[in-house]
Amino acid sequence: MTLNYQAIQAAVNQEGNASGFARLMQAFKALGVTHYDYLVAEGVYRYYDVNSSIDLPMNGVPKPVTAVSDAAKIKAAVRGAQAGQFDFERFCELAGEAGVPMWETNLVNKTVTYFDGLHQPLLVEPIPGL
Numbered sequence: 078m079t080l081n082y083q084a085i086q087a088a089v090n091q092e093g094n095a096s097g098f099a100r101l102m103q104a105f106k107a108l109g110v111t112h113y114d115y116l117v118a119e120g121v122y123r124y125y126d127v128n129s130s131i132d133l134p135m136n137g138v139p140k141p142v143t144a145v146s147d148a149a150k151i152k153a154a155v156r157g158a159q160a161g162q163f164d165f166e167r168f169c170e171l172a173g174e175a176g177v178p179m180w181e182t183n184l185v186n187k188t189v190t191y192f193d194g195l196h197q198p199l200l201v202e203p204i205p206g207l
Contacts, residue, residue, distance in 0.1 A: 080124050080131045084108050089135055099206030102184055106207075112183040117173050118142050140169045146176030146193035151200050155191070175199075 088104035091097070105113070109126040116123065120137035123130055154171035157163060163171075172180070172191070177199060180191045187207045191200040 079129055080110065080126050081108065082131065082133060085110070085124060085131075085133060086135060099204065102182070102204055102207045106184050111185055112181055114179050114181050115169075116179050117169055118178060120169070136165055138166050138169060140166075140173040142173040142178045142194075143176045144194060146199055148175075148199040150175035151177050151191045155200065155202060 085105070085108060088101055088108065091101070091104070105124075110124050111126055113122055113124040115121075115137070117140050120134060120139035122133050122135055122137060124133065151172060154168055154175060157171070158165075158168045175191075176193055177191045178194055180189055182189045182204070184204075184207065187204045189202045189204060190198050191202075193199050
């Protein structure tokens with residue numbers, strides 16, 4: 078199975094907001110996605126299956142990333158996003174301000190990991206409903 082841009086895009090378009098995240102993760106699993114990274118400065122998603130990867134911009138908007146990482150800031154941003162307080166673009170701004178150049182959503186481990194500039198985990202969140 079190879080990753081299919083159109084199928085991934087269709088699944089994303091059906092999500093709506095953060096409340097549909099678990100449903101989106103289930104759709105990704107059905108499409109063969111094992112994990113994906115979001116690269117904040119580039120505004121790009123990198124999806125992986127067992128054999129390949131594909132970069133897709135989708136709703137990504139490049140945002141600057143501060144050099145100093147702050148676990149409390151990213152935790153506050155995640156909580157706000159989970160509560161529906163702001164959109165994805167604002168979340169990416171806050172992630173950049175927290176010094177998070179990327180996060181990984183792992184559908185096998187059922188976690189989202191937010192990394193600092195040295196690729197050390199700042200925050201690991203479980204994916205509910207997966």
